Amino acid sequence: MIPISYYLILSTIIFTLSIAGIFINRKNILVLLMSLELMFLSVNFNLITLGNYLGDLTGQVFVFFVLTVVAAESAIGLALLIVLFRNKKSIDVDDLSELKG
């Protein structure tokens, strides 16, 4: 049996990686969206692991809902990306600075 903490550490690492991905990435909003996907993946990891540890199905049900919601969310996110691209002809993160101050 693999110790539960291994999984948790793994998920934490992925979580932090995804957060790092959000702010070290200067280029492409798409990659930001992918980082967010990674983030939700890690959270799901957490939930499944803990649910497994507790011997409880709630964690898995939760993950199921998270998967559903995140799919819808990324659909909207990509739609917004398309709108942005139509307006700006670019999806550079650096170009997103008209609103500031």
Added chain:
Amino acid sequence: MTALTIILLISPLIGTLLLLTCQNRSKKYSILISNISILISFLLSLFILYLYYSSNSVPQSINVLTFADIKLFSLYFGLYIDSLSLVMSSVVTSVSLLVHYYSISYMKHDRSFNRFFIYTNFFTFSMLLIVFSNNFLQLFIGWELVGLSSYLLIGFWIKKESAISANYKAFLVNRVGDVGLLLGLCLILLSYSTTDYNQIFEIKNSIDMDRMDIFGYSFSALSAICMLLFIGAMAKSAQVPLQFWLPDSMEGPTPISALIHAATMVTAGIYMVARLSPLYELTDGVLIFILYIGSITAFFLGLVALVQNDIKRIIAYSTISQLGYMTAALGASLYSLAMFHLITHAFFKALLFLCAGSIIIKCHHEQDIRKIAGLRKVMPITYLAFLYASLSLIGFPLTSGFYSKESIIDAVGYFGHTIPYLMLLLSIFTTTLYTSKIFFKVFFGKCSLPKSEENNFKIENDRQMLLPLFVLTAPAVFLGLFIYDPLMMGLLFQDSLAANELTISFYNNYVINSLNFFLHSFMTINFLILFAGLIFSYFYFYKRSFDISIPRFIRAVIEKEYGFDSLSRYFIPRIQNNISRFLWKDIDISTIDNGLINNTSNIINSLSNKVKKLQTGYIYHYSLIIISALILLLIIMRIAH
């Protein structure tokens, strides 16, 4: 009753607001709105007064609206409904109503006609606020609002230089009083941590004589409070040495002098002390102080009136002197007598002023009595009204003034305050003198009006101006007779004023009843002095059968108002100018404006400009900030636990 009282109270306020909105409309609106709103108040006060007495109600203190309730203090709008406040409000609204009506004609040619009514309506509201307040904060607010409207009205003719300086003086003196009031308020909050009258009245019984130590001196907190509050009252009610603003305030329109500077506002101080009589009863020394201040004012300022020549100024000094009587009555713990004199004085002094206004209008704004003469034939109604008012003022037997004033003098004597008694006694003589001076000079002799206007003799003045004279004559002369007995038996202001038993004992042992008092008065020294004064003035002013040359020194002293004149005319403006120049240039501009405010605002603005750059607009910075904040919270919690 509460609801009615609220309506009574806010009716003038609503009037003010309406007037404000139709400031540019025609005069008719202003007249209608202002008079009707005051009329509502007046009728309601009478009605509530009737209700109060007929239902044998007890005083009630109602908190209508609470604005804030902090441990330190609570700010609320409340009503104190009892006989005292209701009687006072009836007096205020009745005089106000008549003056409003009178002003329609008096002010009809004025350009700022509408503005005038805004101010007067607002004044009535503020005065009612004081009258009905049940806590010190509301009192203070009303006090300031009254001061404000008085200030605005004194300087009503903004282009008149003397009006502006009078305005300024009144403002200044009232500030002195306000400081006293405010300090008193603070002290109340500190020692009782409440501002409600009733609560304070209750507390004072339990810990009445708590002593405070300030700078090593130990004194009773209550006395200090009462003393400070009385300083406020002194400024408002024009007592020595804060009296000198009142004569100057006659620069305002005459109806205003009648309403504010004779009948109502100046009595606010008296009213406040009467209202707080339960507190004053417990103090040591303060009452004696009040008594002496009152009698000094009554006597010495009466003297000053003798040497004046401006009709309004004479009446103004007479007002101060009469206020001195009231104050003296307060000082002798004769609160109901003070209130009584307040009421009667309100009517006859208002009447006097309105007569003066009528004269002034007739004589085209000539106020110097040396230039006015022989108006008896020209203005019969005014003549009669003035006659009755004067009789009341000098305390001619059976008039209102007689009952109120003679009672005060006799009672002060009766309770053994010898020196004040003497001073009050003597001032009967001066009162008689200056009153008859106006009377004889103005109404007798050769008519001073130009011939060309004699055609107009048929019309004395506008009817709107004369009606109030009629109406006011009745209370000015007869009111005293009707309410004297119930008042003296302590029925009128039952439960509202402290130390009723003093008055009652005086009544039972000395007065017995009003008729008896009337008969008895012919045998007293009072009447003798009065009579002597009348005889003297008849010969001196009317027949001019002899001439008295007063030593120049004394005359000068009196004319200069014992130095207050120069104080007010010369020193105070100068000191004030210097101080305010210093405050303006050195403190305000260079320290506060530039140093504190501008620098602070500059610093904050530049700070704002700098930190604004933190908002870079880049998502990665935003996410970095959010994550850093999260990590910060985590670390703090990790360390803390």
Added chain:
Amino acid sequence: MLYEYLPILIFLALALLFATVMLSAGFIFGGSNPDDEKNSPYECGFEPFEDSRMKFDVRFYLVAILFIIFDLEIAFLFPWAVVLDHIGLEGYLAMAIFIFILLIGFIYEWKKGALEWD
């Protein structure tokens, strides 16, 4: 339970192994002389006019969204189908409502013309 999946794991490992071996064998043993021209899209010498990736139309995206949504519907249908015996009418109606909600979305997409291809 997990042992049911062991064959898959082994299969995966084998597949990976085979692929790696094949590719690396080709890479190691085969000859390769790369050249700029040789690597260009058209070895005949034509320069390509534009990127070989052509811009997709937005309709692809719209269809893909519909695909995701109904994929998720299927994901919910699976467990529903296997426990239909146990969950009774309530579970049945729940799924009916769910499908109805998505049907509204479908009608919307259709009526809006998002599925029309020209």
Added chain:
Amino acid sequence: MFDLFYIPEIILSIGILLVIVIDLYIEKQKYFSYLLIQFLIILASFYALTEVPTHAYSSYEFSKFTSLIKFLLLVGALIIFHYTYRHLNYLNNLKIEYFTISVLGLIGTMIMISAYSLLMLYLGIELLSLALYALIGFNKASKLSSEAAIKYYILGAMSSGILLFGISLIYGFTGSIDYFEIAEQISSVNNNSVQFLGIIFGMIFITASLCFKFGAAPFHIWVPDIYQGSLVSTTILLSTLPKVAVFVVFLKLYFIPFITLAFIWSDILIFIGIASIVIGSIFALTQENMKRLLAYSAISNIGFIILAMGLVTDDGLNASLYYTIVYSFTALASFGIITHITSNSHGIEDISDLAGLSKTHPYFAILILITMLSSAGIPPLIGFHAKLMVIQALINNSYIILSVLVVLMTVISAYYYLRIIKTIYFENRENLISTYTRNNILLSINVILLLGLGVFPFIMFDITSYLASILVDISI
């Protein structure tokens, strides 16, 4: 489950599905669909008032408190839609989908309010957030709008991730996602155990995420950009409905499952509250853009709410409830006025666009005057009482220095509110100001309430103390 049929959420959901279909077939008559939606909301608010408190579903709570808040939300939505419809029409950007998406978001807020488990809470928050993403990006032709939308999307999704991480920790260390069971579990945990630390970690993650949704510093960073970028109609929505909902979530989370951790979160909340007030006041000073300025003012208002909540006392709770309602009202009014005005044939963007309004449209000028004075906390208006209550609560709990700081910040913030008034009344610039309506009764009522409830503050005191009392009922 089917006995829940008459709750406002379900009425709204069914209705909105129908409206989506109906609108497809009567595309031209938008006004009809709009009226249908308004009718739906009125119907739902009726049901919200008559809702019978039951415990039919364990993870969904029905109580008087939630019903009342839902009612307030529905009324708010009604008003917002009323302001919005003609505004969008005026800008030629009217689509019925705007309202259907808003209603879906509204359902999300109601779910958040009623949620009694973390899963339900998550779904509610997501339903709301998804709707907001779409609404912010609704103005497709505008660069700013799409930029704002993508920003909000990325940061919002990140905060959802943080929320989920927190939820997973709470779930892992308490073994449940139900509020009540979590509360029981936490109260039995030893203060020095590892489990306790894990729960605190989870709580902090959740707090951070909720503060993000709330727009409280230092998680406020998205607020001004998004307010500026989106349509004014979206900004009204953003500044009222989600705030109230998140506020209720805060209350329910902190006063039900996390109540035993109050000694920890009270410090956090006070810190966040003070930071928000300071940042909101200072950043707003030099703003030129009207919506940005109001965004910062929103941040500082949120700070007041959180600060009052962080006191964990009855008067703090009262004050925060009071402040929330007052804030929503004021925000409704201030943004509502802006929706009615256009300057130089675009919506109001900069403050200077409003110059000369008092000459051309005195009615709107007076409305703005009252609203801004109320926001600045000038006495007879309701904003004064709200601020006073918070400061009063601070003093009563002997946070004297903090209260002085708060008063100072209030003074600073008064400066920029008064600046708007100054622009309107004393600056002359050639602006082509026009409005699509001469007056709006609902708007006038909204603004007059700011004044009226300020003069008679006890009405609101009664409402909030009633709300607080029924809130206490459910938390025990």
Added chain:
Amino acid sequence: MNIELITFIIFSSLLIFTSIKVITSSNPVLSAINLVFSFFLSAVLWLLLGAEFLSIILILVYVGAVMVLFLFVVMMLDINIAKKNAAYIKYLPLGIGIFIVFNILIILFFINTFENINYNAISSINIISESNTENLGFVLFTDYILEFEIAGLILLLGILSAIILTYRKNPNNKYQDPARQIDVRKKDRLKVIKGLKE
């Protein structure tokens, strides 16, 4: 060392590697491919945790649909990938710093914490069979019905907003409406105009 642990180690290290690749590669297509790998690897790890159904769903929905969507968008947007992205190097230390701090905070705390926790009240579990899918379905459709419907609403909202945001009708397109073609009558098309007499 048992086979489970070996599998875990291999797959988890691969997962971390691919995750790093996702956030660092300059080409979004590569990122997407790496993300697909990550999903695959996670699915395997979820299998190890006993969440069979979810691991299948992860592959089915995420790899099958969501990542396809991502790739569509990559293709649609025609992003110029040639531009080299070097800016992130500047911020890399910061990223690493945050990464480390965060990990220290949480990971240190996770190690060996779960061995000595006792729960007082764990909700009872409904297990109706051996199968993970059946159990999940049973829980889902009995305890979480309301949540399930809300998920439906969320999906609907996803459809609505995606269409509203991206779809624009091309007015130049010419459509053929078969229904109208069939429905048409003579008088709709033909209009007899009386000619003017010369």
